[in-house]
Amino acid sequence: MSSKSSGSAQLRSLKIMGEDVWKNRTEKVNAELFTLTYGSIVSQLCIDYQRDFQKVNKQLFSMGYNIGVRLIEDFLAKTALPRCENMVKTSEAISKCAFKIFLNMTPQVTNFSPEKDAFSLIIDENPLSDFVELPMDAMKQLWYSNILCGVLKGALQMVQLECDVWFISDVLKGDAHTELRIKLNKVLKDEIPIGED
Amino acid sequence: MAIYSFWIFDRHCNCIFDREWTLSSNSSSGTVNSKQNEETAKLLYGMVFSLRSMTQKVSSGPLKNEIKSIATGKYRIHVYCTASGLQFVLITDFKQQSYTEVLQYIYSHIYVKYVAHNLFSAYDFADNKNETRGQGFRKIANRNFVQSLESFLSPMIVQ
Numbered sequence: 306m307s308s309k310s311s312g313s314a315q316l317r318s319l320k321i322m323g324e325d326v327w328k329n330r331t332e333k334v335n336a337e338l339f340t341l342t343y344g345s346i347v348s349q350l351c352i353d354y355q356r357d358f359q360k361v362n363k364q365l366f367s368m369g370y371n372i373g374v375r376l377i378e379d380f381l382a383k384t385a386l387p388r389c390e391n392m393v394k395t396s397e398a399i400s401k402c403a404f405k406i407f408l409n410m411t412p413q414v415t416n417f418s419p420e421k422d423a424f425s426l427i428i429d430e431n432p433l434s435d436f437v438e439l440p441m442d443a444m445k446q447l448w449y450s451n452i453l454c455g456v457l458k459g460a461l462q463m464v465q466l467e468c469d470v471w472f473i474s475d476v477l478k479g480d481a482h483t484e485l486r487i488k489l490n491k492v493l494k495d496e497i498p499i500g501e502d
Numbered sequence: 503m504a505i506y507s508f509w510i511f512d513r514h515c516n517c518i519f520d521r522e523w524t525l526s527s528n529s530s531s532g533t534v535n536s537k538q539n540e541e542t543a544k545l546l547y548g549m550v551f552s553l554r555s556m557t558q559k560v561s562s563g564p565l566k567n568e569i570k571s572i573a574t575g576k577y578r579i580h581v582y583c584t585a586s587g588l589q590f591v592l593i594t595d596f597k598q599q600s601y602t603e604v605l606q607y608i609y610s611h612i613y614v615k616y617v618a619h620n621l622f623s624a625y626d627f628a629d630n631k632n633e634t635r636g637q638g639f640r641k642i643a644n645r646n647f648v649q650s651l652e653s654f655l656s657p658m659i660v661q
Contacts, residue, residue: 374625374626375618375619375621375625377586378584378586378588378613378614378618378625379614379618379619381584381585381586382584382606382609382610382613382614383610385606386585387565387566387568387585388566388585463586463587464585464586465587495513495587496513496514496515496634496635497515497551497635498515498544498547498548498551498635498636499635499636499637
């Protein structure tokens with residue numbers, strides 16, 4: 306067990322920490338197995354919902370949400386990161402630590418809104434959509450990797466950041482990049498026991 | 503070193519787990535998730551809560567000042583807070599300065615493994631609005647969790 310106090314974790318750059326955790330403290334699985342498992346989930350959902358892709362998107366999102374609310378504990382246990390004070394810091398933690406640890410990739414952070422409350426992640430090598438070619442009818446509506454949006458939404462909510470997360474473009478739909486947008490709605494207040502206010 | 507009791511609080515200010523050892527000679531003595539400890543849990547939470555907000559107010563610099571331990575005349579309280587709002591609290595004697603690693607281990611190897619990764623266990627111990635803000639009553643009653651916590655902590659009860 307390596308011990309990292311929250312202070313020293315902040316001093317080290319997030320990038321080095323993400324790489325360290327991924328290298329030394331993460332069990333690896335075959336990426337193809339992961340890709341194919343996800344593919345079978347999506348195709349099963351398309352069958353179950355009779356190719357109603359809006360419903361499939363919604364279901365993938367809520368599955369992701371349920372993963373995110375649990376995955377955040379794993380992430381925090383591995384990194385011992387404290388809360389991020391702003392969205393710039395949050396974006397760094399997501400791209401350099403979270404994506405690195407769980408998917409071994411570092412999406413590029415771009416397109417900050419002027420208020421710095423929204424940003425985009427450019428996901429160039431998306432392991433979820435390796436080998437995937439969408440059929441014509443799915444291309445219009447299906448956000449194949451929508452589970453990622455749910456995961457981010459759920460995980461951020463657990464650290465009191467109420468966000469909207471959605472895909473703007475996807476290479477599977479013929480766009481140049483896969484772009485995922487995160488927008489902060491509200492920083493949730495920590496609860497206080499009844500009678501304290 | 504000896505440990506006297508161990509508590510977990512969630513982000514809704516509820517005590518979701520408590521373990522108190524009464525006889526230091528017997529590592530299985532004492533109570534788990536006892537109703538009688540409800541008041542003590544609230545007082546303990548309140549104490550940590552107030553001191554925590556105070557430490558954060560009197561700190562300067564960019565790094566957030568987190569409370570690590572509180573010492574009284576008879577025992578020391580060790581606190582480990584996570585960004586998701588969980589608080590792990592351990593009450594011990596004075597022989598050992600820091601239990602941060604112990605608490606971190608409990609979080610990352612016992613809590614995450616048996617509670618967060620257990621899809622059949624709730625991830626949020628407040629079911630509805632009426633159970634937030636310290637009014638909840640749900641506890642971690644997960645057998646694997648209790649067992650591995652017990653076997654991890656029992657060597658530390660008396661030493």
